[in-house]
Amino acid sequence: MTENLDQHFLNKVFEASGITKEELKVIIPKYKEIKFDKNDYLLKEGQVEKKYWFIESGFVRSYVIDTKGNDITFNLYSSKDVVIDYPSIFFFAPTRENIQALTDCVCWEISLESYQEMFSSIASFREQQKGLLVGSYFALKQHSISLIADEAKDRYLRLLKEKPHIIQNVSLKHIATFLGITDTSLSRIRKEISN
């Protein structure tokens, strides 16, 4: 089997995870490249997620509409991130989120069946996925704590430090709701920082 050049991205993503080259030969063919156009939905509220994605390039957000009708960005994804709604994919629960491409995207998609098959048969894959889940859970928890304990400026500065590419490529209104503030406030915070 000659290596598909297109799969270079996947090789890079997995190579740091302790998965052997032999295992990669099983894993990587399960993924197929898929492109989303700007504003396409990867998943809509109420659906059950039947696949999930690695983002090779582009930006994606998940959002909810709260009880007052506000659009709140819940997560922002970019290259090398995994887009997965765990309750949906693990427990077949209809998702409560909308997941939408903010830009044109190149993604690598895997079906739920392939995922589950590898999850149960390849220990190193399972460990890698567990790591992603823990990371996701921690991130959610940290974000929640940050909403309580930090002021908006600090949350923005942290995002700026940890994910500058997000700030450069995502509109401020989405970043603002993700940080728990309005775009007006975010604009003022940015002005203050630049001085």
Place this chain on the structure above:
Amino acid sequence: MTENLDQHFLNKVFEASGITKEELKVIIPKYKEIKFDKNDYLLKEGQVEKKYWFIESGFVRSYVIDTKGNDITFNLYSSKDVVIDYPSIFFFAPTRENIQALTDCVCWEISLESYQEMFSSIASFREQQKGLLVGSYFALKQHSISLIADEAKDRYLRLLKEKPHIIQNVSLKHIATFLGITDTSLSRIRKEISN
């Protein structure tokens, strides 16, 4: 095997879950009763959780100390709740929380080994536990959204409606940090509501 009267609580907890009586005869003996005194720690930051608990009676909170030294209550538990730090118990990651009894408590404890054994061998137990995990994940997500979208008064009113026993039994300073505000503000909100 005659039924232990002490296990009446466990029978009630499991009976609504679709687990058969035969299975209960396997499951319930794995739990042992354990009492915590007020202020005892069930788990301290940095430990790896090796057991988890159902609360029969009493109140428990989990909290973190944030980067500024603030004590922030992350979750509040009461009768019939499960106290479990999923990243810790599933992935052997040291917990980032402290879990402490707020009152004297009667709990039912199960070891990690017994838990895992039943998780893999008893399908209905696994499903029940998955349900608890999904519930916990959703609750965290909803709480996070609420911190962004709702004002403090609404968050308090929701807690009051959904968990009045928590409000009656937990000190306001812990409820306040759980809701993302100070005890001073919470006191004012309560006054406003009572008028």
Place this chain on the structure above:
DNA sequence: TTCACTTCTTGCCATATGACAAGATTAGTT
């Protein structure tokens, strides 16, 4: 280029919440 549309910034004012400190109330202990 021009036009429409979205995004971003800014001004003005309102308000929710925080910080701090002093009392009032309650609970726990001897």
Place this chain on the structure above:
DNA sequence: AACTAATCTTGTCATATGGCAAGAAGTGAA
């Protein structure tokens, strides 16, 4: 009962953030 400590309330004032609207800047399409 009496004492101490913890908890809760309240006052005063400061400030972070929101709401709204207008204008500026940027983007995309014909």
